[in-house]
Amino acid sequence: MKFKHFSLLAIxxxxxxxxxxxxxxxxPLASPLAVNSAPAAREAKSITDWLSRLHEASKRRSYIGTYxxxxxxxxxxxxxxxxxxxxxxxxxxxxxxxxxxxxxxxNDKVVTFMPEQKVVRSERxxxxxxxxxxxxxxxxxxxxxYKLKAEGxxxxxxxxxxxVLLIPKDNMRFGYRVWTEQKRSLVVKLQTLDSDRRIxxxxxxxxxxxxxxxxxxxxxxxxxxxxxxxxEESALVKTTASAEGWRLLTPVAGFKPMSCxxxxxxxxxxxxxxxxxxxxxxxxxVSLFVEPFDRQRHIKESAMSMGATHTITRQLGSYWLTAMxxxxxxxxxxxxxxxxxxx
Amino acid sequence: MTxxxxxxxxxxxxxxxxxxxxxxxxxxxxxxxxxxNSYLVIGHALRGGAGAPLVTGAxxxxxQRLNLRLAGxxxxxxxxxxxxxxxxxxxxxxxxxxxVFRWKLVAGCASVSAALxxxxxxxxxxxxxxxxxxxxxxxxxxxxxxSPQGPMVRDARLEELxxxxxxxxxxxxxxxxxxxxNAGFEDSQSGRR
Numbered sequence: 001m002k003f004k005h006f007s008l009l010a011i012x013x014x015x016x017x018x019x020x021x022x023x024x025x026x027x028p029l030a031s032p033l034a035v036n037s038a039p040a041a042r043e044a045k046s047i048t049d050w051l052s053r054l055h056e057a058s059k060r061r062s063y064i065g066t067y068x069x070x071x072x073x074x075x076x077x078x079x080x081x082x083x084x085x086x087x088x089x090x091x092x093x094x095x096x097x098x099x100x101x102x103x104x105x106x107n108d109k110v111v112t113f114m115p116e117q118k119v120v121r122s123e124r125x126x127x128x129x130x131x132x133x134x135x136x137x138x139x140x141x142x143x144x145x146y147k148l149k150a151e152g153x154x155x156x157x158x159x160x161x162x163x164v165l166l167i168p169k170d171n172m173r174f175g176y177r178v179w180t181e182q183k184r185s186l187v188v189k190l191q192t193l194d195s196d197r198r199i200x201x202x203x204x205x206x207x208x209x210x211x212x213x214x215x216x217x218x219x220x221x222x223x224x225x226x227x228x229x230x231x232e233e234s235a236l237v238k239t240t241a242s243a244e245g246w247r248l249l250t251p252v253a254g255f256k257p258m259s260c261x262x263x264x265x266x267x268x269x270x271x272x273x274x275x276x277x278x279x280x281x282x283x284x285x286v287s288l289f290v291e292p293f294d295r296q297r298h299i300k301e302s303a304m305s306m307g308a309t310h311t312i313t314r315q316l317g318s319y320w321l322t323a324m325x326x327x328x329x330x331x332x333x334x335x336x337x338x339x340x341x342x343x
Numbered sequence: 344m345t346x347x348x349x350x351x352x353x354x355x356x357x358x359x360x361x362x363x364x365x366x367x368x369x370x371x372x373x374x375x376x377x378x379x380n381s382y383l384v385i386g387h388a389l390r391g392g393a394g395a396p397l398v399t400g401a402x403x404x405x406x407q408r409l410n411l412r413l414a415g416x417x418x419x420x421x422x423x424x425x426x427x428x429x430x431x432x433x434x435x436x437x438x439x440x441x442x443v444f445r446w447k448l449v450a451g452c453a454s455v456s457a458a459l460x461x462x463x464x465x466x467x468x469x470x471x472x473x474x475x476x477x478x479x480x481x482x483x484x485x486x487x488x489x490s491p492q493g494p495m496v497r498d499a500r501l502e503e504l505x506x507x508x509x510x511x512x513x514x515x516x517x518x519x520x521x522x523x524x525n526a527g528f529e530d531s532q533s534g535r536r
Binding site: 125259261263274276278285287289297306309311322324325 | 500501504505507508510511
């Protein structure tokens, strides 16, 4: 009897020793047991640092390149000039596909030249397509919803680039494969991936000249040459969802409200203009457009996808909702079912 | 293939090509005559067979009889009376590749692709004039688009909302592409104003 107890103790001690030996041989990053708070905090810091570096690179670097976007069976390309001097950022985009169009962005001012119509549209936009505040803020939750995985090195547009996979931790968002130029961390290629890692959309520089001699004052001069053009000012009216009488009853995991606007349309009263309520999880974004229901136009609730951008429409009483974003359809449905008119 | 029998093929060849003067070569035997005919045929063929067909070495009496016989034959294709029943019966005939399943797959894919291409031609970025028309007649501007989630009505208004989403949405990763895609969608917006 005593020997039996001794043998059980011996087996236990042997198992402990063996597991310690194995643990000692596994590198700490590859350990599947690294679930305690310290590694989680490290992971959060690493993903935030990585995203901040990317964001800084996209702002601070000067470059000239040809950018190609392939989405929903369509391919578009454009030549981009980007320059940063001090706190000023300037960008020029010349479309190479479809109608001729030149877009200039100086900080938050965007001017678009449409030479065929002899029209210039001028508008103010918040930093287009990015939410640096969300990435850099202390309460950013990106690491809660995505994890990073290094996938090696590849050459893109003639530049050695690190390949990183951003894997979503739930099925509420898509994954991304990101190529960043090794020295400057500029994103040179980006793929949006569905849950089976199939490519929904991709964009890449086909050629890129980093630290190119782009002159900000020269681009500013070009931006101001509107002689012979009809200038149209676009007016976005900033508002809040609450002021418009809407609320999201159930928050959607990871998505925070970023901004809310009313967009005046031609000939319509302001009350009839669609409200655009924008949410983001730091990487993906969702827009909720709410407008009065129109029996003629809003025939049938439906769902559609174009590349990574998904859309659903719903009738909410006497209103019509169009939810749109680079997220799975199920996420849009959560937004749609959570949105309600305040009593 | 004709086998040349003459002991002087080079001489004969030169004679046929007109490189020998008359009388330089004497035709001495039947074998040489046969070769002579062969060279005529070869020469005619090498010159592309232009002009009247060359008939050599054939019995003229035989040719005459053959021509008479051919004239007497009804060589035209028989014209059969076409009945309605016959026409109806034709589709029921199995195709030669009926049993090969991959052909059905190919045909199916081709039909779907053709349908998608036609649909896409409607969906592709509309030009300004189209947009203007759409704005005037909202009921007629809607296009049914097939997507993995099922058919959806896509119209100029939806294009406008999409442009607005690209403008204010996006992420730090997608900054350049969001900006570019936005630029790509701005046509539809401009047309509305």
